[in-house]
Amino acid sequence: MTPIEDASDAEDVGAGDAFHAGPEVNVGGFERGASLTVGMALLALALSQRRARGAFALSLLGAYLSWRGATGHCALYEALDTGSAEDEEEGRLAAGAHDDVSIEAAATIARPPEEVYGFFRRLENAPRFMAFIEAVQVIDATRSRWVARTPTGQILDWKAEIIEDRPGELIAWRSDPGALVHHAGAVRFRPAPGGRGTEVRLDVEYDPPGSALGRTVARLFGSATEYRVEEDLRRLKQLLEAGETATTRGQPRCPASVPPA
Amino acid sequence: MKANCWFGKHDVRLCEVPEPQLLSPRDAIVRVTLTSICGSDLHLYDGHVPSMQEGDVLGHEFMGEVVSVGSAVENLRPGDRVVVPFAISCGRCFYCRRELWSLCDNSNPGYSHMLGGYAGGQAEMVRVPFADAGPLKIPAGLRDEQVLFLSDVLPTGYMAAENCQIQQGDVVAVWGCGPVGQFAIRSARLLRAERVIAIDREPARLSMAAAAGADVIDFSAEHVTERLTEMTGGRGPDACIDCVGLEAYGRSPDALYDRARTTLMLATDRPTALRQAVKACRKGGVVSIAGVYGGFVDKLPLGAAFAKGLTFKMGQTHVQRYLRPLLKRIEDGTIDPTFVITHRVPLEFAPEAFDMFKHKRDGCVKIVLTP
Numbered sequence: 001m002t003p004i005e006d007a008s009d010a011e012d013v014g015a016g017d018a019f020h021a022g023p024e025v026n027v028g029g030f031e032r033g034a035s036l037t038v039g040m041a042l043l044a045l046a047l048s049q050r051r052a053r054g055a056f057a058l059s060l061l062g063a064y065l066s067w068r069g070a071t072g073h074c075a076l077y078e079a080l081d082t083g084s085a086e087d088e089e090e091g092r093l094a095a096g097a098h099d100d101v102s103i104e105a106a107a108t109i110a111r112p113p114e115e116v117y118g119f120f121r122r123l124e125n126a127p128r129f130m131a132f133i134e135a136v137q138v139i140d141a142t143r144s145r146w147v148a149r150t151p152t153g154q155i156l157d158w159k160a161e162i163i164e165d166r167p168g169e170l171i172a173w174r175s176d177p178g179a180l181v182h183h184a185g186a187v188r189f190r191p192a193p194g195g196r197g198t199e200v201r202l203d204v205e206y207d208p209p210g211s212a213l214g215r216t217v218a219r220l221f222g223s224a225t226e227y228r229v230e231e232d233l234r235r236l237k238q239l240l241e242a243g244e245t246a247t248t249r250g251q252p253r254c255p256a257s258v259p260p261a
Numbered sequence: 262m263k264a265n266c267w268f269g270k271h272d273v274r275l276c277e278v279p280e281p282q283l284l285s286p287r288d289a290i291v292r293v294t295l296t297s298i299c300g301s302d303l304h305l306y307d308g309h310v311p312s313m314q315e316g317d318v319l320g321h322e323f324m325g326e327v328v329s330v331g332s333a334v335e336n337l338r339p340g341d342r343v344v345v346p347f348a349i350s351c352g353r354c355f356y357c358r359r360e361l362w363s364l365c366d367n368s369n370p371g372y373s374h375m376l377g378g379y380a381g382g383q384a385e386m387v388r389v390p391f392a393d394a395g396p397l398k399i400p401a402g403l404r405d406e407q408v409l410f411l412s413d414v415l416p417t418g419y420m421a422a423e424n425c426q427i428q429q430g431d432v433v434a435v436w437g438c439g440p441v442g443q444f445a446i447r448s449a450r451l452l453r454a455e456r457v458i459a460i461d462r463e464p465a466r467l468s469m470a471a472a473a474g475a476d477v478i479d480f481s482a483e484h485v486t487e488r489l490t491e492m493t494g495g496r497g498p499d500a501c502i503d504c505v506g507l508e509a510y511g512r513s514p515d516a517l518y519d520r521a522r523t524t525l526m527l528a529t530d531r532p533t534a535l536r537q538a539v540k541a542c543r544k545g546g547v548v549s550i551a552g553v554y555g556g557f558v559d560k561l562p563l564g565a566a567f568a569k570g571l572t573f574k575m576g577q578t579h580v581q582r583y584l585r586p587l588l589k590r591i592e593d594g595t596i597d598p599t600f601v602i603t604h605r606v607p608l609e610f611a612p613e614a615f616d617m618f619k620h621k622r623d624g625c626v627k628i629v630l631t632p
């Protein structure tokens with residue numbers, strides 16, 4: 001089931017039914033479909049991943065999103081006393097409303113701030129540690145073009161601009177207004193105490209257009225990205241500290257016909 | 262090449278798999294000359310590690326000959342004979358630099374999903390990540406069997422004893438007389454424990470412990486904590502080492518309770534031995550945990566531990582920290598780890614060997630496999 005097909009019967013699925021024995025439906029039809037699709041994709045990704053620690057978190061997230069999609073119930077929405085079932089309705093009425101998604105991640109890297117900043121600032125390095133970034137092309141001193149592949153194999157591309165650049169301290173950027181999911185972010189570098197290197201903090205905000213589609217994509221992109229960004233930082237750390245990223249891709253297993261992840 | 266692969270609970274099979282390749286600059290490929298089955302493999306065998314996947318190559322205790330090295334490995338050359346630590350560690354992060362190797366930030370620490378997901382060494386060949394930081398070159402003149410256990414159970418038993426900070430006159434109790442327990446017993450003696458008390462129920466393992474000068478308690482016949490109180494003049498052991506881990510046996514009410522809880526998936530681990538250790542330990546003593554725990558334990562007497570001011574030490578072994586000092590003791594004859602080997606079989610028989618090791622049949626303590 002693709003999100004688009006499912007969006008057509010949003011009202012049917014989204015409407016709670018009095019005899020529904022399971023948890024209350026508070027996730028809208030479109031988002032349920034998307035939740036299910038992204039959830040299954042994450043599960044598949046997790047199952048194909050050979051690294052236990054990350055894969056486990058991924059599979060949890062995947063399982064949760066699938067469950068949420070299948071049951072139409074989101075524990076988080078319940079806790080926040082909100083829900084996209086009503087939301088999508090409002091969204092359709094009040095296109096143009098904004099609904100930010102923000103994520104943050106942090107890591108301590110045992111290298112000096114100048115070095116970590118320098119590596120990050122050479123944007124062409126991004127595909128070496130950002131899982132879904134396929135390529136980065138630097139256009140000029142502040143502008144660059146990014147190409148990403150989503151877990152489901154979709155190619156996305158957008159342009160971004162560095163809006164603040166303080167060597168050894170901070171890089172802030174935002175995507176061009178034309179991007180499907182408009183976002184802005186900053187990465188901060190500061191010396192860690194006791195000569196432990198650099199504390200790197202990454203903040204990204206998605207500020208999607210008010211359409212249900214844009215918001216849902218951003219929300220899902222956002223929740224998956226929270227995990228993804230942490231993994232990206234982990235790989236950055238591995239590269240800078242250990243000189244390579246940990247991999248088990250291509251190692252022997254049985255049967256050999258099952259392609260290694 | 263041949264490799265022993267995991268397919269599910271109590272299902273391991275010898276498979277034909279592709280030879281490993283160098284995947285990263287710091288890798289080495291090692292042709293395995295000797296490997297073995299560890300108690301930790303039994304946790305995988307018994308299905309306690311959910312991240313295992315069908316077809317995973319098992320084994321994390323192995324040694325062999327370097328076949329090739331990645332572009333960043335300068336300390337090893339093809340032909341070198343090496344023992345490979347089970348902990349996969351980068352050697353450069355905060356933890357590695359503090360010799361806390363098994364806590365490395367930059368690897369998925371461990372072969373065959375013990376905690377990572379690297380294909381293991383119960384195979385003809387194996388890929389060794391961070392080969393410039395881990396493997397120990399073995400001088401000529403030492404047989405494989407003398408040094409193989411440097412990869413895991415020898416340093417594990419040693420670290421468990423070292424963690425007890427043994428003082429003159431100390432009595433150390435050791436739960437579990439498997440290979441880890443055997444090395445813990447001997448290490449405790451080496452570190453000048455006055456007396457070691459070993460606890461298990463397997464006759465062959467208890468007599469191996471007795472041969473090292475330990476007093477023994479058969480937990481299937483005696484009440485462990487009462488016996489310990491009695492044997493230590495009411496004080497309790499100064500240090501207690503748990504070399505059993507999450508799959509402890511027992512028939513006491515608490516053990517049956519654990520079995521029911523884990524069967525119903527309400528708990529993951531059965532800490533029978535650990536509970537006894539906490540109960541028995543003297544005030545201000547040390548509880549050192551080498552046995553693996555994976556999830557949640559129930560009814561751990563933390564109140565008693567708190568009241569007695571116990572110190573807990575635990576974790577995966579920082580193998581690399583002990584390689585050279587223990588190699589030296591093997592070379593000078595203070596330690597001969599070969600005593601623990603009861604069975605030598607070709608790799609082809611790995612599935613049968615797992616079954617035998619699990620059920621401790623035929624006096625089995627440690628099995629080595631030759632590819």
Ligand SMILES: NC(=O)c1ccc[n+]([C@@H]2O[C@H](COP(=O)([O-])OP(=O)(O)OC[C@H]3O[C@@H](n4cnc5c(N)ncnc54)[C@H](O)[C@@H]3O)[C@@H](O)[C@H]2O)c1
Binds near residue numbers: 414480
């Ligand atoms: N910390 C580490 O890095 C590390 C390294 C290697 C092994 N381990 C762990 O150490 C443990 C022992 O390993 P091993 O190779 O000796 O395994 P093993 O299975 O051969 O030995 C375990 C022994 O404990 C005994 N036992 C079971 N229940 C008991 C109880 N209630 N009281 C006393 N004894 C009991 C068994 O009879 C057996 O002899 C395992 O949990 C293993 O995973 C940890």
Ligand SMILES: [Zn+2]
Binds near residue numbers: 299302322414
């Ligand atoms: Zn082991």
Ligand SMILES: [Zn+2]
Binds near residue numbers: 364
């Ligand atoms: Zn490290």
